[in-house]
Structure formats: C-alpha cells, structure tokens
Amino acid sequence: MVSTDDDEIAEVARKYGAEVPFRRPAEAASDTATDFQVFHHALSWLAEHEHYVPELVVHLRPTGPVREAALVERAVQLMLANQKPTRCAASARPNKRRSKNVGASRTLLLRPLLELPGYPEAHSMPRQKLPVAYWQNGYVDIVRRAPSSSSRR
Numbered sequence: 001m002v003s004t005d006d007d008e009i010a011e012v013a014r015k016y017g018a019e020v021p022f023r024r025p026a027e028a029a030s031d032t033a034t035d036f037q038v039f040h041h042a043l044s045w046l047a048e049h050e051h052y053v054p055e056l057v058v059h060l061r062p063t064g065p066v067r068e069a070a071l072v073e074r075a076v077q078l079m080l081a082n083q084k085p086t087r088c089a090a091s092a093r094p095n096k097r098r099s100k101n102v103g104a105s106r107t108l109l110l111r112p113l114l115e116l117p118g119y120p121e122a123h124s125m126p127r128q129k130l131p132v133a134y135w136q137n138g139y140v141d142i143v144r145r146a147p148s149s150s151s152r153r
Contacts, residue, residue: 003042005029021045035059039143056080059141072140079142 002013003024010020022045028037039057046052056079060067116122122130 001042003028003038021049035141055144057143059143061138061141064138067139075140075142079144083144 002010002018002020003022004010004013004020005024005026010023013020022042024038025041027033028041039059043053043057046054056076058072058076060072116130119125119130
C-alpha cells in the first residue's frame with residue numbers, strides 16, 4: 001500500500017501493483033510531516049473504511065528504493081517470531097562516534113557529534129578501540145501496533 005498526495009506517484013504505484021486507497025492529507029504530506037502523522041492517517045483510514053487493523057506495519061522509505069525482497073521478508077518473519085518491538089539497524093561504518101558537528105556559532109570549529117563517557121577524545125581514537133555503534137539505516141522499519149494505539153503518540 002502506498003500513502004501519497006501525488007497523482008503521479010499514485011499512478012506509478014498502481015502500475016507496479018500497489019494499492020493506493022486514499023490520498024494523504026496535506027498535513028501529513030509536508031516536508032516536516034512525521035512518520036507518526038503518516039501512519040496515524042493510514043491506520044485510521046484502514047480501520048474506518050476497511051475495518052482492518054494490521055498486526056505489523058512495514059515501512060519502506062522511498063528514499064532507499066533498492067532493497068532485497070528476501071531481506072525484507074526475513075525482517076518481517078523475525079518480527080513475527082520475536083513479538084518484541086524491534087528496528088533494523090546496521091553497524092556504523094565508519095564508526096559514527098567519530099563523527100563531527102559544526103559548532104553552534106557556525107564557525108569551522110568541529111565538535112564531536114557524540115560524547116562517549118569513559119572514552120576521552122573518542123573522536124580521535126582508532127575505531128577498533130571504540131565500542132561498536134549502530135545506526136538506524138532506514139532499510140526497513142517494522143512496528144507492531146499497540147493494542148490501544150489511539151492513546152499513544
């Protein structure tokens with residue numbers, strides 16, 4: 001199922017076999033819209049119009065369109081078997097603990113993006129000496145709808 005406010009995207013989605021049962025409202029289609037707004041609209045629409053509440057929601061972000069179907073299916077199977085909240089992640093390479101951020105004054109002074117207690121100057125240490133870091137890679141996000149999700153945000 002594809003959630004969009006764009007006619008061209010809806011047409012292409014249908015051409016490749018996706019369902020586009022509704023149009024996403026403007027407030028859930030802006031550059032600042034959150035995943036929650038998109039999911040809330042889609043799940044509310046499905047419950048109201050189709051009387052359907054999915055066990056899992058699999059989010060395939062359009063910003064990463066190339067995926068292996070077998071990996072997505074494996075992630076779904078793991079989620080079904082696990083019954084715990086989970087999210088796909090990958091080890092960060094290079095280690096994100098060494099990442100830098102431009103200072104608040106917007107000068108060229110780079111500051112460590114993350115402070116790591118017990119590792120002074122972590123941004124300068126060899127990655128092999130740092131604990132493994134993981135980052136949410138957006139390959140696939142799978143969430144289980146809470147029993148009373150209307151009260152949660």
